[in-house]
Amino acid sequence: MTRPAPITSLQNSHVKRLVRLRTRREREQEGVILIEGAREITRAAASGVPLSTLFTCPELFSPEAAQVAPTLSALPELELSRAAFEKVSGRENPDGLLALAPTPRAALPEPGPSAVTVVLHGLEKPGNVGAILRTADAAGADAVIVLGRGADPFGPNVIRASQGSVFTLPVAVMDEQDAQDWLAAHAFTTVACTPDAPRTYWDAPLTGRVALLLGTEHEGLPAHWRATDHSVSIPMNAARGADSLNVATAAALVLFECARQRRAAVSA
Amino acid sequence: MTRPAPITSLQNSHVKRLVRLRTRREREQEGVILIEGAREITRAAASGVPLSTLFTCPELFSPEAAQVAPTLSALPELELSRAAFEKVSGRENPDGLLALAPTPRAALPEPGPSAVTVVLHGLEKPGNVGAILRTADAAGADAVIVLGRGADPFGPNVIRASQGSVFTLPVAVMDEQDAQDWLAAHAFTTVACTPDAPRTYWDAPLTGRVALLLGTEHEGLPAHWRATDHSVSIPMNAARGADSLNVATAAALVLFECARQRRAAVSA
Numbered sequence: 001m002t003r004p005a006p007i008t009s010l011q012n013s014h015v016k017r018l019v020r021l022r023t024r025r026e027r028e029q030e031g032v033i034l035i036e037g038a039r040e041i042t043r044a045a046a047s048g049v050p051l052s053t054l055f056t057c058p059e060l061f062s063p064e065a066a067q068v069a070p071t072l073s074a075l076p077e078l079e080l081s082r083a084a085f086e087k088v089s090g091r092e093n094p095d096g097l098l099a100l101a102p103t104p105r106a107a108l109p110e111p112g113p114s115a116v117t118v119v120l121h122g123l124e125k126p127g128n129v130g131a132i133l134r135t136a137d138a139a140g141a142d143a144v145i146v147l148g149r150g151a152d153p154f155g156p157n158v159i160r161a162s163q164g165s166v167f168t169l170p171v172a173v174m175d176e177q178d179a180q181d182w183l184a185a186h187a188f189t190t191v192a193c194t195p196d197a198p199r200t201y202w203d204a205p206l207t208g209r210v211a212l213l214l215g216t217e218h219e220g221l222p223a224h225w226r227a228t229d230h231s232v233s234i235p236m237n238a239a240r241g242a243d244s245l246n247v248a249t250a251a252a253l254v255l256f257e258c259a260r261q262r263r264a265a266v267s268a
Numbered sequence: 269m270t271r272p273a274p275i276t277s278l279q280n281s282h283v284k285r286l287v288r289l290r291t292r293r294e295r296e297q298e299g300v301i302l303i304e305g306a307r308e309i310t311r312a313a314a315s316g317v318p319l320s321t322l323f324t325c326p327e328l329f330s331p332e333a334a335q336v337a338p339t340l341s342a343l344p345e346l347e348l349s350r351a352a353f354e355k356v357s358g359r360e361n362p363d364g365l366l367a368l369a370p371t372p373r374a375a376l377p378e379p380g381p382s383a384v385t386v387v388l389h390g391l392e393k394p395g396n397v398g399a400i401l402r403t404a405d406a407a408g409a410d411a412v413i414v415l416g417r418g419a420d421p422f423g424p425n426v427i428r429a430s431q432g433s434v435f436t437l438p439v440a441v442m443d444e445q446d447a448q449d450w451l452a453a454h455a456f457t458t459v460a461c462t463p464d465a466p467r468t469y470w471d472a473p474l475t476g477r478v479a480l481l482l483g484t485e486h487e488g489l490p491a492h493w494r495a496t497d498h499s500v501s502i503p504m505n506a507a508r509g510a511d512s513l514n515v516a517t518a519a520a521l522v523l524f525e526c527a528r529q530r531r532a533a534v535s536a
Contacts, residue, residue, distance in 0.1 A: 131514060131517070134513070134514065135513060135514075135517055137505065138502075138504045138505060138512070138513050139504075139505065140504075140505035163512075202528050202531075234406075234524070235527065235531075236406045236407075236408075237405065237406060237407065237408035244406070244431075245402070245403060245406050245520075246399060246402065246403075248517070249399070249402075249403055249516070249517065249520045252513075252517045252520055252521060253520060253521065253524050256502070256521050259503065260470050263470075263503075
């Protein structure tokens, strides 16, 4: 069987489409996402994401990409020249693998009695959203709800920063009212993380069904998301002028405090 | 008094020097660091860093930079044109303020009975080192020791990611033997953070003088730094394939666990 020649023209329609898909609007119109990199593609495939097309550039393969590519041979594959792949890649050092898939539509799982759901409001930096997804996955959270028009949780930079956790953890984009209704219907204890809360995150009861609400570092949460069951803060060393933590760091601390209290509750 | 005209030539010797100083080797040879941005310069000045020269571009001033600039009027100031400032800046959106200062030489503080010292081995990503400095500052750590040739803790990207905490927290660059000697001489309990330790970070005693040792995500700590008083891991949700945390996230969790245990020890 003859292998088709690689696509070399930067004016090729596939190349132009992939470049367009780097914008959120185009991805939303087509209902597809871009998954770049061997690690991310592997985790997406392992999580059951139905990859539709694979774009490869063997000349750029990292050792990991060279291992992963043959395992994806069932997919329609288009080979690109180095110049064409570098044009469509969002990375400084692409590893030669890029896949398309339909945008995941996570149904929120029926929450168990100790479910932890993270609710993100207005976070704009893809690096922070991705880091929170990675940490929520590691901490054993059940789902992440993304409200409104912050960073696209399925954008290439979030996928990358999440190291693929965006595919293993249910991630739902919802409007605010739907999210509030869902949390109320399932009797979640809502916990707002805000720097000015008098109670520390160590002192709030974080067992049972818990929804952790996080806003941006600058603006925090809007008023209607602050009327929660608990507000918690992370005590900081004000003496030296430290006045803030990165929002992904704050999320990690509260998520693992949930895990610690759950373990303590089980062993008590 | 006539204000000197701004420097417009990209061949100007100041401009060329600032560009050279973006490399670590040049900074080390001159013994100076670059501090860019209103927030970072403010924290450096407030921490007693003896700024030597201020470079400004009023056309690029952010609102914060416009407020900060007049408070630094005692410094020798050179104004740059927009093109010149953009050439010397390391940022995508410079705020028009850049300062030079001698490289800080932190003497490690005489540790108190509950001192927490963070020891970083071989961390190469400036973003991670900076994030750890910011978090260590917020968590009330006493000092950070940077071993060997990882990221330059006084490089522009670390300064930025630390949000200036590199100036408020004592940060010492040491060779490994000196660091081990110093920790031993002050009877620190050494705690290695490694993913394979059977004991969780919640279960190890983290009160008293504690040195937290952190290595890279891929290679971890070398063998001679693993022979510590305790090894601790962060329990993760292996069920879903989550196998790692970002090193700065891991550092945050253990640092704030130190804070939690210290508070518990005081109130017990």
